Amino acid sequence: MRNLKNIFLMLIMVMFFNVLTVNAEAPYNTYTSDKDGYINRTQTAYTPMNKITTINNEKLKTPEHVFVDKEDYIYITDSGHNKIFILNKDYKFYKELASDKFGAVKSTFVTEDKIYVVDSYNSTIFVFDKNSLELLQEIGEPDSPIFKEGYKFRPTNIAVDIRGNIYVRSTGSIHGLMMLNREGEFLTFFGANPLKVPIVDKIRSYFLTEKQEEKLEKVFPDVPTNLAIDGKGFIYTVTSSIKSNPVKKFNISGTNYFPNDMVGIYSMESVWVGQYNNVFTVSSEGWVFEYDSTGNLLFLYGGKDFSSSRLGLLNRPISIATNSMDDVIIIDQGTKLIQTYRATEFTNAVHKAMLEYQEGNYEESEDLWSYTLKYNSIFDNAHVGLGDAYLRNDRYELAYDEYYDARYNSGISKAFWEIRQVWLENNLNIVLIILLILLVIRFILKLLNKKTNFSTKISKKAGIVKKVKIIDDMAFVFEFLKHPLDGFYKIKMEKRVSKVSSTIIYLLVIASYIAHKKWTNVLFVSDGRYFIGYKLFVIIFVAVLWIVSNYLICSINDGEGSISNVYNATAYALTPIIVIMPFVIAISNVLTLEQAVFYRLPIDLIIIWVLFLMFFMIKDIHNFEVGETCLVILRSIFTMLIIALFLFVLYSLGNQIYSFLHEIIREVITR
Incomplete structure (x- = not known):
């Protein structure tokens, strides 16, 4: 009876723990990115699995680096113990690699038959036989003129390709990675980041000597933080001082295949290439990124652990790797442990x-x-x-x-x-x-x-219809576009058009804009279907601001045109939009990105044509010279900025007054 009771209690405990395991949630959210680079929440991609603080009865002191070989053996570099712990695929201790020659081991790289150990203290790369752990080779500072001239060889991380070439990340190497052959001879620099120089220094560099430019280059270097290599020989680097494109994928010629606008953050510390050519990075703030082979963000998860107690959060991670089971293994130096994550069914x-x-x-x-x-x-x-x-x-x-x-x-x-x-x-x-x-x-x-001769009869009937004022004014558009300078004269001196026809043209311009945003091929206005009302309001506001500002400046400068002249002439100066835009919209829907020039060319033509007409509208309507017209345009733009600033300040003050009165009324009501 007692045995049955014990079995019953054990079953309850097993069921209880199973329920806990199934319902356990990660202490963080998982995100992905859309095509615009915006971050959206998605299903949990990885769940925290385990923490490892002790290996072979030795507590980790200063874990530096993790590497996983093709057989899923895990190499943990600990500079505190000054050795490399080797674990099997079950995270159990297998053996360790230590040597009297080690000064301060920093990282490892493992091939099919060799273990490369980077010693940052001795500035040496030790090469061991993978099976016997026998020391095969020591690679120190290369015998090259560049190092005799004072360039330092301070390796921290390496990657080795199938030919045995070694790519070295060296502390302070502003020229990128160092590329050595299998004998340790220097070949070239590789995969440097573009120099980031403020605009003032770019201008100043034109007047500097060659030596002064070299000094300037050393002021703003973006030195790669870590590197990795995939099976095809592509080299991946990560740079902690870059935000917009911290991860790069280089071929042998040094061409970066990842986009410059890929999702990323500062402080990325480590990079690793998974078995599907997916790329993992981890930042010192605890965020783990996974990208696909083209640099698109798949998953982002993790976060900063301030209490050092929550499984899954990280304090100061510095190295990342994965195995064939898609487990993510991260060295958290801040808490001196190894954190592991297991991929979910979704992932x-x-x-x-x-x-x-x-x-x-x-x-x-x-x-x-x-x-x-x-x-x-x-x-x-x-x-x-x-x-x-x-x-x-x-x-x-x-x-x-x-x-x-x-x-x-x-x-x-x-x-x-x-x-x-x-x-x-x-x-x-x-x-x-x-x-x-x-x-x-x-x-x-x-x-x-x-x-x-039926065409003559049709023309006579069209002439009768054309006697209607509004129709005649709208037909004047084509005459105006053929002879715009004569058209401005007729608008000003002969009162050729009315405000009604000009208003219709303004409405047609607005309709053309809406049609362009709604019905143009999505390849060319991918975000056009969103926030049309807001964008239209901004455009109308700017247009009104321009007309008012330009008229005020022209009046001050003794311009001859009236506000009615400006209103009508501006409308007809915009007519290229309503004439050309329908054709642009139509043709865009039979084009691909390869034929984008046939879309952009007429758009550029519209812009140039409208700017040309606007210039001569100001010149001819107000009877200015060319120099006066240019000066009036500049003053009009300045006036627009002043008016816009005044309206913004007025809006801000009004908003604050409204908030203040609202709070007072709420306080009175509650009391």
Whole structure:
């Protein structure tokens, strides 16, 4: 009876702990990014698994670096113990690497047969046999003229490619990584960050000597913090002093394949390449980033642990690695421990989908990306991945829809190109027949016109319609665009147009703007469908501010034009917009990114044409010389800024007065 009771209690305890494990939540949120780089919350990608503070009955003193080899053996570098602990794939102690020659070990890199140990104190790279742990080679400062001239060799982290070339991150190396051959001979510098120099110093550099420029370069260096290498030989660096593109992916020629606007933060300390060519980084603030092979953010999680007690949060992480089970292993030097994380089912689905796609199994990747979207329907990376799979399987419409959901312009362009090609193949003969019919109709109409002269009758009827003032004013648009200088004269001296027609033109300009934002191809105005009302308000406000400011300045400078002249002439100066924009909108919807020039060229033409007309509007309406016109424009812009500043101050004061009165009224009501 007692045994049954004990078994019953054990079952309850097992059920209780199982429930706790299943319902346990990570002490942080997980985020991903959309196509605009905005951070959105998503499902938990990794859950904290374990903390390791002791290895082989020795407490970690100053853990520096973690490396995982292809067999999932884990190499923990501890400069406090001055040795490398080696763990098996179950995180159990396997053996250790120590040597009397070590001064202060900093990091390791492990190949199939060798262990490279970086000793920062001795500025030496020790090479050991992986199996016997026998010392094979010592690589010190290379025998190269650059080091004899005072350049320091202070290695902290390395990466080794399949040819045995060694890429060294050296403290204070402003020229990037050092590249050594397998014998330790210096080859070249590699993967330097662009020099970040303030604008004043850029201007000043034109007047500096060569030696002064060299001194200036040493003032603002962005030295890579860490590096990694993948199976294809791409070198990855991370730089803690850069925010916009802290992670870079270099090929052998030094070209960076990652975008300059990738999501990142300052203080990134370590980088690691996973088995799916996904890139992991960790910042000293405790944030863990995972990117795909093209630099798009997949997951962001973690956070700062101020109490040193919550599993999953980090105090001062300095190194990161992953194994074949997608566990994330992080060295937290602030709390002297190793933190591990386990990938969730959602993350496993994302990784498997990436792997299937990379291996060419597109149908399998379709299923996996679709499965991922069940977890998070707004996960842009899944939509892009699914679109890629559809595109590979010639399902172009579906690919277009997925790319469109993610607002992934490059994919939208590729899918639309294929859709357009298929449509042309199926309908080109119909298009040619229609064009031929139109040519025949045109020829027949010309013959009929010679016999009946019906075009003259149509012109007479059009002339009768044109006698309507508003129609005549609107028809004047085309005459104005042919001869704008004569048009300004007629507007000013002959009162050729009315305020009603000018108001209609203003409304048509507004309608053209709205149509442009709503119906232009999403490739060219990807954010045009959002905040149209707000953008339109800003444009109208600026336009009104310009008309008022320009009229005031022109009046002060004895301009001859009236406010009515300015109102009408400005409207007709904007008419290129309503004439050209409908064609731009129409043609944009049959273009891809490769033909973007046919969209941008007419847009640039509109801008140049309108600016030209606005200049001569001011000159001719107010009867100024060219120099006076330029001066009036500058003064008008300055006046706009003053008026805008005054309105802003007025708004701020009014807002504060309103808040003050509101608080007083609330206080009176509550009492």
